[in-house]
Amino acid sequence: MGNVLVYAEHAHGKLPKATAVAVTAAKEAAAKMGGGDVILGLFGSDVSGLTDAAGKLGVSKVATLESPALEHHAADVAAAALKAIAEATDCDRVVFASTSKGKDIAPRLAGAMGASIATDVTGINDDGSIERPMYAGNAFATVEMHGDKKVLTVRTTAFEAQADEGSAAVEAVGADISAPANAIQFVSVEETKSDRPVLTEAERVVAGGRGLKSGENFTTVLEPLVDALGAAMGASRAAVDAGYVPNDLQVGQTGKVVAPTLYIAVGISGAIQHLAGMKDSKVIASINKDPEAPIFQISDFGLVADLFEAVPEMTEKVKGL
Numbered sequence: 001m002g003n004v005l006v007y008a009e010h011a012h013g014k015l016p017k018a019t020a021v022a023v024t025a026a027k028e029a030a031a032k033m034g035g036g037d038v039i040l041g042l043f044g045s046d047v048s049g050l051t052d053a054a055g056k057l058g059v060s061k062v063a064t065l066e067s068p069a070l071e072h073h074a075a076d077v078a079a080a081a082l083k084a085i086a087e088a089t090d091c092d093r094v095v096f097a098s099t100s101k102g103k104d105i106a107p108r109l110a111g112a113m114g115a116s117i118a119t120d121v122t123g124i125n126d127d128g129s130i131e132r133p134m135y136a137g138n139a140f141a142t143v144e145m146h147g148d149k150k151v152l153t154v155r156t157t158a159f160e161a162q163a164d165e166g167s168a169a170v171e172a173v174g175a176d177i178s179a180p181a182n183a184i185q186f187v188s189v190e191e192t193k194s195d196r197p198v199l200t201e202a203e204r205v206v207a208g209g210r211g212l213k214s215g216e217n218f219t220t221v222l223e224p225l226v227d228a229l230g231a232a233m234g235a236s237r238a239a240v241d242a243g244y245v246p247n248d249l250q251v252g253q254t255g256k257v258v259a260p261t262l263y264i265a266v267g268i269s270g271a272i273q274h275l276a277g278m279k280d281s282k283v284i285a286s287i288n289k290d291p292e293a294p295i296f297q298i299s300d301f302g303l304v305a306d307l308f309e310a311v312p313e314m315t316e317k318v319k320g321l
Helices: 015-033 053-054 074-090 098-113 215-229 236-240 292-296 305-317
Strands: 003-007 037-042 061-066 091-097 116-121 130-134 139-143 148-152 170-171 204-208 232-235 263-266 281-286 299-305
Touching: 003 015, 003 074, 003 139, 003 305, 015 037, 015 091, 015 148, 037 053, 037 074, 037 091, 053 061, 061 074, 061 091, 074 091, 074 098, 091 098, 098 116, 098 148, 098 215, 116 130, 130 170, 204 215, 215 232, 232 236, 281 292
Parallel strands: 003 037, 003 091, 037 061, 061 170, 091 148, 116 148, 204 232, 204 263, 263 281, 281 299
Antiparallel strands: 130 139
């Protein structure tokens, strides 16, 4: 077997926690799926400012590839870059975090490499088989991956983030990367800027549901509690579908998967789709006026109350601490 390559996701000159999580999973893949070194694949139009941080992630080597074609995220071009890095570094297994970018690139890379692929992996067994959730996390499958080449995307809440460790050598990979004729074309990007923690990395999350009744109530009722706790804001799919908040706040099977130390669910009934995205949180507290709401079945603390009275009162209590 060859080595294991990790996709080094990055944005705004930083490596997110997801990349460190992918390194941990890659080390397990190396140990349980045939050995080899763990190599970080870092690419973009200019990645010189990221190499020091990348080298501290406990990998054997950082392989970089720079090209003007990699200035913006385009999955087809990114897959071509990773394929070139994998070939140059003798990597036959590639590990991604199950982020939006990771899930966008991974299947394209698997197709280009002729590799088998397993998505949303939550564990790697000693025999090399992998564990992944099914039916919104209500069942887990044990999957055997065939073939020499394998691509994995790993759930970021299932593995610990790799701590800073050492300083790996950096090696530039020479490859001519260009967009295929039928590739997706970059047009523009619009980002929501916030001083709050990133939802998928926050230690505390306060999420609102349809019970908040309007987007204005997210602002006037929920946001003060979010800010008092120094938390990230989340939302249920019902709240997003109703147009109360943008979909980048959605927690659930078709949204973001989080596992903070504290998760507070406000006005969320607890549909299976939502539970799949937050049930691994360390402590779950819920506020709902319906005592039969399914969310209470997985909550460590539950308050049956009108959220429009309970949340402002809780906010004042937190501010007084």
